[in-house]
Amino acid sequence: MAGDHQAMRKDGMSQKDHRAIHISRAKSKADSSLWSGEVGKAGAIGLEVCLGGRMIEPSSHFLHGIEKDGVTPEQRMLILQHQIGEAGYAIMKSRRFPDDEVGYLAFAKLGVADAIVQIEMLCLDLGWQPDEIKRMGLQHTWERFRDFEERGWK
DSSP states (O other): OGGGOOOBOTTSOBHHHHHHHHHHHHHHHSOOHHHHTOOSSGGGGTOOEEETTEEEOOOHHHHHHHOOSOOOHHHHHHHHHHHHHHHHHHHHHHHHOGGGHHHHHHHHHHHHHHHHHHHHHHHHHTTOOHHHHHHHHHHHHHHHHHHHHHTTOO
16 A cells, blocks of 8 residues: 555654654644543544434444455454554654654554554454453453462562
């Protein structure tokens, strides 16, 4: 896809990173609630869409249902890895360039948010219910934590 290739600027920063920092700096001078995640629910930031005359808040089920390009589970895993990688890279850059930390962390936050949606859509691709899979993961992590405690986790 044409949008996946990132042109590098003279300073070595990608256009995407530069935009994230620019947006963050602009928003930090004004209302930063959208970028900092201080908003209570999606509707508070205008996320509703009009569908058949009704306003609805998009969900992973809704987005999965209207997705047009027939992404396979394998392709979705690659998208997910890309999003997680970009988020991790942005976090690393936020540590290396503290003056631009807010922008990089805003970009990382968006990457993690996108990854969460992709994980839920992957579940739907495979016929699994995302909430059930999340509960399973929480239970399994809790069991591992208890096991770690028994083994002297510090």
